[in-house]
Amino acid sequence: MTSLEIEPNTILVRYNVEKEKSMSPAEAAEELYPKDELIRPIAEAIFEGEEDDVVDGLQKAIDAGKDPIALIDDALMVGMGVVSKLYDEGVIFLPNVMMSADAMLEGIEFCKSKSSTAPVAKGKVVCHVAEGDVHDIGKSIVVALLRANGFDVVDLGRDVPVDEVVEAVKAEKPMMLTGTALMTTTMFAFKAVNDRLLEAGIKIPFQCGGGAVNQDFVSQYELGVYGEEAADAPKMAQAILEGKDLDALKKQFHTH
Amino acid sequence: MAINRYTKMAYASADDMIFGNATAPVKAGLGLEIGGGYTVPEVNYAPRPEAGATKEKLVEEYERITRDIMARMVQIGAPAVVLETEHVQQMTNNPTWGGEVAAAQKAIMEDYHDEYGIKCALRHTPGDIREDRDYLQLRGDKYDVLMESFEEVASNGADLLSIETMGGKEVSDYAILRNDIAGMLFAIGYLGTTDMDMIWQDITKIAKKNNVISAGDTDCSEANTAMFIAGGLLDKNLAHTLAIIARAISAARSLAAYEAGAVGPGKDCGYENTIVKSIAGVPIAQEGKTSTCAHSDVMGNLVMQCCDLWSNESVEYHGEFGGTTVQCWSESLAYDCALMNVALETGNAKVLRDMMVLSDKYRDPQGYILAYDNAYKVGEAIVKDANDIYLRAKNAAVECVNLLTNADPKLQMTRFEKNALKDAKEALDGLTDDTDQFVSDCLETYKAEVKVFRPENYDL
Incomplete structure (x- = not known):
């Protein structure tokens, strides 16, 4: 190594150390x-x-x-x-x-x-990874955080066909649907899900996020609400419980 | 093909490592010598989503992308460029699609080479399609389709063959989210390497048959997942000390491609590539500040330190004020390479290298370990037990932990990062050195804990 050396504090700040x-x-x-x-x-x-x-x-x-x-x-x-x-x-x-x-x-x-009676959850959320996409670690985090916050989650898994998503929403009647995708080529399935839900007269918030998904894309379809972080999922579900509608959710979560 | 493990370092000292120079440079494509004394931009791109609707649309999109890049490179006087086409899944699932795209791109590049003499090469990276909806399916029908895809692109114009393999990812995803060091070692170090040993022998056979280059891999699916989950300084998803342990382990894994016959250049998003280069001497692609179009990292300058190709990771093709995205980003890459090449020409390469390293070495534990002096030490730990894929991965993790535990005080770490490091050290100290025992224990644990883990994918 050359004799170059620096005092790092003059060129960078470890904000995480300062703010811990x-x-x-x-x-x-x-x-x-x-x-x-x-x-x-x-x-x-x-x-x-x-x-x-x-x-x-x-x-x-x-x-x-x-x-x-x-x-x-x-x-x-x-x-x-x-x-x-x-x-x-x-x-x-x-x-x-x-x-x-x-x-x-x-x-x-x-x-x-240990009981014959069933527990009552705060609300039900259906989660899936877009059709054609097998990258599911983001969805796994979303599922865990929703459950951690007391929501009942129906986890459809990854690479879920549009038809299957729509059928699950009809059957489960969730308060919210989530979709994650890593790739730009698979996130288009979200639009198809949106259109099929609207055709069926279903208007629930459809939180979309992950990899290449961005707010501009999610804003293109009526039910879409952008989830920038996995931790936004329980916050959004909680906001729905508190009575926020689609417009209010978009106002809260579309921060860009 | 046989597996030939690296038992010694390619460089006598870390200081011998420099950008634009590899001990084993690679001649490829139309007049290029990668790692032969100069750096070259490598441009990456993704088609607009709607272009994937039909094969014809896709081929046209890649023709536009290729023409745009080559035209901009000529307009600014860049002497060389590499294009990397990472397949959208349709192109690998339908091998002839990938072949047609490669042929169309190469025809345009040949025209530019013939007219202007610009040196260039085309890398194709089929997607790792070896999975079905619920499970990885690393062996079987999908493997055959994947090999067919390599054959099609190799025989139709691709000069460099790469892939981002996913072996071990099902266990890695589970382990990373649970601070599970044994799981990371098993997933990345053992399962990942086992899969790489198999697939890279076959890719190399196809490359040799078609007289093209078996280039290299990246641990994108595991170590990059850890890095992205770890995120920026303020993110609370994974300790950065754990992300860099996963990265150190991944070097032992990505090395396996070269042990199975690949010769480089390694893939751009393999942030472990400096460690790999220290052992194998192969040329490497890297990405950092120029890949902010795709993702953020905390070592944007540092990773240029030993690159031979300098990349932008991926950008969706669309218009910007300065041209199309591929034109804007290729131009940025080309100017970075021009600066590095000036440093090489004027004898200032080591100064520039060390300035880039010092920019980020103390920004984060990840940059600290990947700085070439420490990366070299991790490399030495790997070759110490070169022939045991578990022990060498464990060595890499242990060395990483030791380097951080005894780090220069200029590297400040949070209490959380230090605690995670301490826990990792305890976990490593508790692991056996008996590989058979480790594998047996892990099989039992992860068959029970990870529902989608199928040992038969690894012939276990």
Whole structure:
């Protein structure tokens, strides 16, 4: 190497170092855990992403007389709420959310197996990857974040034919549809889905994002709302729950 | 074809590595010698979505793109250019489509070469179509179609053959989202390399038969996925320390193409290519500040350090104020190459290289490791256990972790990045050195955890 050397601070700024929160994730979570001694271990296990500990905690709570289905909202979602809040605040990162979501799903299945009644979700969302496109990591993140925020997700997978998307929307009657695509050549399927839904008289928000998808493209069809980040999916679903219509969603999420 | 692992470095020291020069330069296309003492722009592009409707529309779109680039290169006096056509899926699924596009492009390039003497070559990169809706299908019918696609483009004008293979991606996607170091090693280092060993022997056979170049691969599907999820400084999706560990592992994987007969130039989006070049001495394509049309990174200047081809990754073909996109971006690339070539001519290449490195070396842990001095050390760790595809990948990860743990204090890291690094070190320390045991453990784990993982794709 030549003798060139620099003082990096004169040419770049590590904003992430400067802005890092002073509180550690564990300290931040500590402040948010519920006080109930049966519920708290479950919430902690969700935060830690420890599936076995989640199930152990649930079993103890059920043995102590708690209703399995009520535990979904009262314990699992509370724990996941801590995770979502700290993710939104930038205290924890996505892999923590993914591992917590895995643990939560395991917990929900356990609760369902212990009861004859079905849980009630905040709302249902159908998710898919565009026809012709097999790149699904973005969709996997969207699904995990929606579930982490208490939404029931029907995951159609990847490379989903337009017909199948439309049929699923008719059958499931979701509050929102999401579509992800990596390639410019496959994202055109979103327009076809939009047109087919409108033909069927269905007007639900259709959140589109991923890879080459941009706001200009999504703005070209009536039901389309651009999702720039995977984390926009639960925010959009929440906004719909709060009564926002398509125009209001576009106003909120079309920021470019 | 046999697999010949690299057991030593191509360069005696990191300082010997420089842009525009490879220890094993490659003659290709119409008068080019890549890595032979000068850098060359490599222009990448994507057709407008509506052009994919029919074969005729697609061929016409690529003709327009090719003419636009060649015309602009001549207008500004660029001495050389490489064009890369990354297939849209229709072109690979219908092999004759890709062949017709290659023939149409090459005819235009030959006209320009004949009239102006501009040196040029055409790279074709079929899509890795080896999957169905639910699973990777790395072997079987789709493999045959893919090989047919290579045959068609090679016999119709493509000078350089490349692909971005996806072996291991199903496990990698799972592992990256869960901070799972063992999973990254298994996916990228073991499964990815296993797949590369197979496919690159066959691509090389086709290249030899058609007297064209078996060029190289990139770990786009895994290490770039990690890099993109990691994102910018403020993104909260993946620690950048983990993204660069995935990248270090990927060098052991992308190297496999050259061990199976490829000769370079490696693919542009392989940010691991400096490590690969340090071992194999092959010419490499790179992209950075000129690929902002496609994506953002945090090492836009640094990655030029040892490039032989300088690329823009991909840009959709449409109009801009300064011409079509391919004209604007090819011009930017050509001026970057002119500057590097002036540095080479005037004996200032190492100064320019080190200025580019210092621009980004302390911007992010990823740039720190990919800076050629550290990249070389990762390369040395890989060749130490050259013949064991698990151990060499593990070595790369360990060296990356050690370099970051003992980094120059000028590289500031967040507590989060440091904690992720510490966790990664613990995970690596806990891994066996027994390859058979590692593979056996991973098979058990990921068959259970990753529903779409099919060991038979890797002959396991």
